[in-house]
Amino acid sequence: MATLKEVKTKISGVKKTKQITKAMNMVAASRLRSTQRRMSAFRPYAVKYGEVLGSLAGRAGEGASPLLVPREEVKKVHLVICTSDRGLCGGFNNNITEAAGRWLQTLEEGVEVSFTAFGKKGREWVRKNKRDLKDVHLGVVGTVFGFNVASTAGLKLISDFLEGTYDEVHIIYPEFQSMSRQVPAVHQLLPIPAAALMDEEAPEDEKAEEAYIPEHICEPSPAALLNAMLPRNVHIQIFRALLETSTSEHAARMVAMDNATRACNDMIKDLNRIFNKARQAAITNDLMDIVGGAEALRG
Numbered sequence: 001m002a003t004l005k006e007v008k009t010k011i012s013g014v015k016k017t018k019q020i021t022k023a024m025n026m027v028a029a030s031r032l033r034s035t036q037r038r039m040s041a042f043r044p045y046a047v048k049y050g051e052v053l054g055s056l057a058g059r060a061g062e063g064a065s066p067l068l069v070p071r072e073e074v075k076k077v078h079l080v081i082c083t084s085d086r087g088l089c090g091g092f093n094n095n096i097t098e099a100a101g102r103w104l105q106t107l108e109e110g111v112e113v114s115f116t117a118f119g120k121k122g123r124e125w126v127r128k129n130k131r132d133l134k135d136v137h138l139g140v141v142g143t144v145f146g147f148n149v150a151s152t153a154g155l156k157l158i159s160d161f162l163e164g165t166y167d168e169v170h171i172i173y174p175e176f177q178s179m180s181r182q183v184p185a186v187h188q189l190l191p192i193p194a195a196a197l198m199d200e201e202a203p204e205d206e207k208a209e210e211a212y213i214p215e216h217i218c219e220p221s222p223a224a225l226l227n228a229m230l231p232r233n234v235h236i237q238i239f240r241a242l243l244e245t246s247t248s249e250h251a252a253r254m255v256a257m258d259n260a261t262r263a264c265n266d267m268i269k270d271l272n273r274i275f276n277k278a279r280q281a282a283i284t285n286d287l288m289d290i291v292g293g294a295e296a297l298r299g
Helices: 004-060 091-107 119-130 147-165 204-211 222-297
Strands: 076-082 112-118 132-137 168-178 181-190
Touching: 004 222, 076 091, 076 119, 076 222, 091 119, 091 168, 091 181, 091 222, 112 147, 112 204, 119 132, 132 147, 147 168, 147 181, 147 222, 168 222, 181 222
Parallel strands: 076 112, 076 168, 112 132
Antiparallel strands: 168 181
């Protein structure tokens, strides 16, 4: 049995750990509110932007922009992986990297895969698996970042796609659904799929009405609008993925720290029980020594 001093030291250490986890829980909750507000405000804009592009793409046709034309043979694929820079958020990063690993297994043999990593955990996973890491963005996820971060990364991806460096570009990120549920999602960025330009949640009667196109004059032409709006759609999808990742990270960390605080409380209860047993055993031994000494003196 551990001595009273050892148990008391353990109790003190667990209490200090509890203070840290509780403070991290409060910080994550504070950051979550602001990040979730930004994410919720940006989602309708991204959906409506896709609706407008879908209408324009239907009028202009697939040949209006090279960003809409799929390659005949897909030999080089690029994946943008969004993770956090820090740990202590449960299985948040492991879920993303495992989903990325499963997605890689679905690719055909002979396909070259390269990566762009947002976050240290994604960079470490790519290096650990000895994959080709083209670009890294650190200190973005989990902070207050601007749209320029997504536009900078998007411009480079579009440039490499048009030059033939990549045949397809995909992005994987945790999609925030609730405080305890963040599901990894993989979406194609380039070439822009036709399904991504339409609102999948639109009712069937609204989709049926899409066949009717009223007569109107479009200035500039649909092709000119697409050339300006399609690159921005890539930036919007990256920015939305970063907002989803940041919100999911704070939610996962808040839940993980709350569980850690509860575990500390359970450990403190167990250690207090052990401490009381050890103290009672010490008191019993002292009493036995006193009684034994008294009996010896009587004899």
